[in-house]
Amino acid sequence: MSGIKTLGQFIIEKQADFSYAKGELSRLLRDIGIASKIVNREVNKAGLVDILGDAGTVNIQGEGQKKLDVFANIQFISALTSGGECCIVATEEEDDFVRIDSPVSKNAKYIVCIDPLDGSSNIDCNVAVGTIFSIYRRKSVDGEATLADVLQKGTQQVAAGYVIYGSSTMLVYTTGKGVNGFTLDPSIGEFCLSHPNMRIPEGGNIYSLNEGNYVHFPEGVKKYLKYVQVHDEATNRPYTSRYIGSMVGDIHRNLIKGGIYIYPTTANSPKGKLRLLYECNPMAFIVEQAGGVASDGFNRILDIEPTELHQRSSIFIGSKEMVTMAEGMMAEFSAEKNVNAAVSEKLGEVG
Numbered sequence: 616m617s618g619i620k621t622l623g624q625f626i627i628e629k630q631a632d633f634s635y636a637k638g639e640l641s642r643l644l645r646d647i648g649i650a651s652k653i654v655n656r657e658v659n660k661a662g663l664v665d666i667l668g669d670a671g672t673v674n675i676q677g678e679g680q681k682k683l684d685v686f687a688n689i690q691f692i693s694a695l696t697s698g699g700e701c702c703i704v705a706t707e708e709e710d711d712f713v714r715i716d717s718p719v720s721k722n723a724k725y726i727v728c729i730d731p732l733d734g735s736s737n738i739d740c741n742v743a744v745g746t747i748f749s750i751y752r753r754k755s756v757d758g759e760a761t762l763a764d765v766l767q768k769g770t771q772q773v774a775a776g777y778v779i780y781g782s783s784t785m786l787v788y789t790t791g792k793g794v795n796g797f798t799l800d801p802s803i804g805e806f807c808l809s810h811p812n813m814r815i816p817e818g819g820n821i822y823s824l825n826e827g828n829y830v831h832f833p834e835g836v837k838k839y840l841k842y843v844q845v846h847d848e849a850t851n852r853p854y855t856s857r858y859i860g861s862m863v864g865d866i867h868r869n870l871i872k873g874g875i876y877i878y879p880t881t882a883n884s885p886k887g888k889l890r891l892l893y894e895c896n897p898m899a900f901i902v903e904q905a906g907g908v909a910s911d912g913f914n915r916i917l918d919i920e921p922t923e924l925h926q927r928s929s930i931f932i933g934s935k936e937m938v939t940m941a942e943g944m945m946a947e948f949s950a951e952k953n954v955n956a957a958v959s960e961k962l963g964e965v966g
């Protein structure tokens with residue numbers, strides 16, 4: 616077993632990077648690791664236990680909840696409650712944020728935003744699903760933490776990560792000092808460092824979006840699709856289309872191979888489908904830390920000021936050259952034309 620570094624060992628080792636660290640964030644990441652293993656256990660034997668199918672309830676997003684959505688939600692809230700390092704959990708599956716009222720948690724300084732089970736539409740057909748999490752330090756020091764402590768810009772995240780329950784189970788996270796990936800070794804029940812210092816390629820030829828929504832796409836996205844589907848060997852086009860329908864699965868693949876994932880505004884989702892706090896912010900932090908880019912087509916995701924708990928956003932995320940090209944098309948062809956300085960600057964970089 617020499618040479619294996621577990622998630623726990625790595626977290627403690629990296630704690631030294633933060634002079635003020637007292638171990639709370641390390642313990643919080645540990646708690647998320649524990650709940651992920653419990654969810655993984657159920658995912659792995661899903662067909663044998665009563666965890667597939669609908670729960671018969673509808674969440675605040677207006678989506679039918681799957682049994683595994685509900686199970687995962689309960690597991691993460693209970694692990695974070697017994698761990699005692701966070702005072703509020705905001706989750707995609709609960710109408711309002713959950714205040715952790717255990718004696719130890721009351722003064723805890725961390726807020727966790729979580730998508731307990733991502734890719735719910737794939738649960739019943741054994742396709743990769745995931746969990747996405749984001750951690751903030753509360754702004755208020757005294758008294759009970761409030762909604763204002765949850766509605767922080769993505770730039771304020773102290774850590775973010777995802778777990779992918781795929782052919783193997785991996786946990787990938789950042790604390791703002793690069794991105795590292797850990798693979799679960801079931802034989803020892805430990806996440807072990809397998810992908811140190813992950814970097815997304817600057818360019819790529821994989822595009823991921825639900826083309827079934829084409830007619831409702833903004834003009835800029837339609838133009839980008841035309842651009843990637845043209846035959847031009849010099850620019851390695853046409854690109855390849857890959858769409859799993861689990862944000863975690865699509866972004867994990869693109870993180871390793873290079874690529875772009877786009878979920879724009881559509882007729883069904885005029886503000887975009889994906890949730891800013893639970894999906895867009897954590898994925899944007901990870902991808903940026905790996906050298907990529909994430910925007911809503913115009914504005915950097917991490918700079919968006921959240922105003923609602925379940926706020927949605929369009930998202931263009933992945934390899935720098937690909938996202939910048941798509942943003943250029945949005946700037947040129949999409950009516951919103953609220954191009955900000957940053958996009959023009961990026962256009963300048965690509966030339």
Ligand SMILES: O=P(O)(O)OC[C@H]1O[C@](O)(COP(=O)(O)O)[C@@H](O)[C@@H]1O
Nearest residue numbers: 730732733734735736825860861862
């Ligand atoms: O089916 P669509 O509209 O293409 O949406 C798929 C997207 O929706 C999601 O499933 C939304 O996440 P949840 O499963 O957590 O609700 C993403 O994982 C995925 O990328």
Ligand SMILES: [Mg+2]
Nearest residue numbers: 730733734894
């Ligand atoms: Mg999701």
Ligand SMILES: [Mg+2]
Nearest residue numbers: 707730732733
């Ligand atoms: Mg979900």
